[in-house]
Amino acid sequence: MKKFEEKTIHTDSIYKGKVISLQVDDVSLPDGNTSKRELIKHPGAVAIIPVTQEGKLVMVEQYRKALERSLVEIPAGKLEPGEGPEETAKRELEEETGYTTDKLEFVxxxxxxxxxxDEIVHVYLATDLKKAESKLDGDDDEFVELLEVSLEEAEQMERDQRIWDAKTAYALLYVKLKGLMV
Structure with a gap:
């Protein structure tokens, strides 16, 4: 057994939803004892850092029910069955922002x-943005407002806790360190 590895003895599936599944695993611990683990299974997601030619970050504001408030975030979305992360990134960029690009770089x-x-988020930088000829339709239950902000504006949103999620905080650090925004 690998150091600290927990071996699954039994899994009880509790819930299978549109986005997540919940299961409870009985596990054998490294010391021979057993315990339970409540686990959320997720197909994975992408997050896109879209930077305009003018050095603005393209973001969306949307309501997040889990936090009972709106947040400003970089565009993101879950992987669909049979869809790779890069394909998802291009689709989500267009659905949420109306932009397309041929320059998508894995970060x-x-x-x-x-x-x-078990959710893994794959982050991409999108530059050389172009307005799509016709915007892809987003999810029926998703309402977003498009924002294009400077680094200074984004940092103020972070101080005001309008930006309050890890992927967007990471994106701000990334663009600042790389000098991608004005």
């Missing part, structure tokens, strides 16, 4: 909440 991938969820 990184990270786990959002490894203590209880």
């Amino acid at each position: 990184t991938s990270f786990s959002t909440s490894p203590g209880f969820a």
Whole structure:
């Protein structure tokens, strides 16, 4: 057994939804004892850092029910079955912002909440943005407002906690360190 590895003994599926599934695993611990783990299974997601030729960050504001408030975020969305991360990134960019690009650069991938969820977010930088000829329709239950902000405006939104999620905080650090925004 690998150091600290927990071996699954039994899995109970609790809920299977449109976005997530919940399961409870009985696990064998490295010391031979057993425990339970409540786990959220997620197909994975992408997040896009869209920077205009003028050096503005394209963001969306939307209501987040889990927090009971609106947040300003970089565009993002979940992977669909059979869809790779780059394909998802291009689709989500167009659906949420109305922009397209031929210049999509992989930045990184990270786990959002490894203590209880297996979601991995793949982050892409999108530059050389062009307005799509006809915007793809987004999800029927998704309402977003498009924003194009300077680095200074985004940093103020972060101080005001209008930007309050990890992927967007990461994006702001990334564009600042790379000197991609004005």
